[in-house]
Amino acid sequence: MTGSVVSTVTDPGFLLAVLVSVAVFATLFTALPALSGNPLKARMKAVALERDQLRAQQKMRLASEAERRRKGLREQKSKGMSSIVEKLDLRRALADDKTVAQLRTAGYRGQNPLTKFLFFRLVLPFAFLAFAMFYVFVLGVLGDKPMFVRVFACIVAAYAGFYAPVLYVSNKATKRKQSIQRAWPDALDLMLICVESGNSVEAAFRRVAEEIGSQSVELAEELVLTNAELSFLPERRQAYENLAIRTGLEPVRSVSQALIQAERYGTPVAQALRVLSAESREARMTAAEKKAAALPPKLTVPMILFFLPVLFAVILGPAGIQISQQGLF
Numbered sequence: 001m002t003g004s005v006v007s008t009v010t011d012p013g014f015l016l017a018v019l020v021s022v023a024v025f026a027t028l029f030t031a032l033p034a035l036s037g038n039p040l041k042a043r044m045k046a047v048a049l050e051r052d053q054l055r056a057q058q059k060m061r062l063a064s065e066a067e068r069r070r071k072g073l074r075e076q077k078s079k080g081m082s083s084i085v086e087k088l089d090l091r092r093a094l095a096d097d098k099t100v101a102q103l104r105t106a107g108y109r110g111q112n113p114l115t116k117f118l119f120f121r122l123v124l125p126f127a128f129l130a131f132a133m134f135y136v137f138v139l140g141v142l143g144d145k146p147m148f149v150r151v152f153a154c155i156v157a158a159y160a161g162f163y164a165p166v167l168y169v170s171n172k173a174t175k176r177k178q179s180i181q182r183a184w185p186d187a188l189d190l191m192l193i194c195v196e197s198g199n200s201v202e203a204a205f206r207r208v209a210e211e212i213g214s215q216s217v218e219l220a221e222e223l224v225l226t227n228a229e230l231s232f233l234p235e236r237r238q239a240y241e242n243l244a245i246r247t248g249l250e251p252v253r254s255v256s257q258a259l260i261q262a263e264r265y266g267t268p269v270a271q272a273l274r275v276l277s278a279e280s281r282e283a284r285m286t287a288a289e290k291k292a293a294a295l296p297p298k299l300t301v302p303m304i305l306f307f308l309p310v311l312f313a314v315i316l317g318p319a320g321i322q323i324s325q326q327g328l329f
Contacts, residue, residue: 081119082112090118105248106172107218120165128161129154173248176218180247183216185284187223188255188277196270201259202230222246236263251280 085091095118103113132154136142142150187208194204205227213220222243229239240256258272 082115084122085115085118088122090122094118094121101245101248102169102173104246105176106169107176107221108169108172117165117169121162124161124164125158126161128164129158132157177247177249179216180219180222181249181251182284183212183219184249184251185277185280186215187212187219188273188280192270192273192277195273201269202227205230251276251283254279 091114095114099117100114103109103117108114108117136150136153142153190208190211191204194207195201199207205223209220209223209227212223225246226239226243229242230236233239237260240259244253244256255273255276258276259269261267262269262272
């Protein structure tokens with residue numbers, strides 16, 4: 001048995017077969033990474049697919065959120081409201097250029113939002129007045145007060161209903177400005193990168209609108225609208241001016257003026273955007289430092305009312321309990 005094994009092992013044919021098998025295995029082992037492909041390329045492809053999926057989900061979320069906030073630029077016209085507004089000629093009585101500009105700043109464009117705004121300014125005073133009269137005269141609230149006080153309360157309620165749409169639009173405009181102002185420095189940085197990489201202004205606006213939408217839907221809408229105006233308006237200057245008018249922010253106005261000068265005199269856009277981006281970031285940092293500096297005075301009253309009594313109770317409570325147990329009081 002042992003002799004047959006030794007003879008088999010020492011057989012030249014067997015040794016040749018073993019060496020060939022080892023050589024084939026080594027060849028396959030060394031060539032396996034090359035046959036399996038580049039792992040870096042596969043990883044980059046997987047990351048790109050995952051990024052595209054996340055971007056598609058983000059776009060769907062932003063689209064649904066924008067659709068929930070507003071029904072679009074071409075909103076269907078309300079025939080009943082429009083007929084009432086036109087018959088009473090409320091546009092001449094209650095609307096002016098400042099009102100239209102405030103509606104645009106709040107994100108309401110077109111004639112239909114203006115019609116609704118005027119209609120509610122007409123209807124809400126009567127609704128508030130009816131509610132106040134029911135609350136005061138039917139339910140008996142302020143029953144111990146003189147008639148003059150109760151009538152005056154109803155008049156104040158009607159006056160509040162008249163100015164309720166104005167306050168609502170002003171609040172929406174303020175929130176929209178804050179959202180745009182927070183995201184504007186980042187949008188300028190992205191625009192600077194796009195311009196320095198060789199993209200045109202239209203391509204830069206489109207790309208920045210896609211990327212900045214996750215941070216500010218309002219700014220993305222304005223950039224998309226500006227990109228559309230750059231394509232259709234006869235003068236590009238008008239598109240930049242409309243962007244500044246709709247937002248109502250000084251940093252946006254400065255960028256618009258820089259883009260207008262670049263279009264007119266052929267000056268480099270990247271240099272102006274770099275300077276304006278730095279200024280916007282410094283302004284945002286200054287505003288954050290200002291809020292941080294104003295925080296201690298705002299915390300003084302809550303600390304006096306809520307923190308200090310609890311602190312005194314925790315510190316002096318055990319001593320008071322010991323003194324009461326000893327019978328000193």
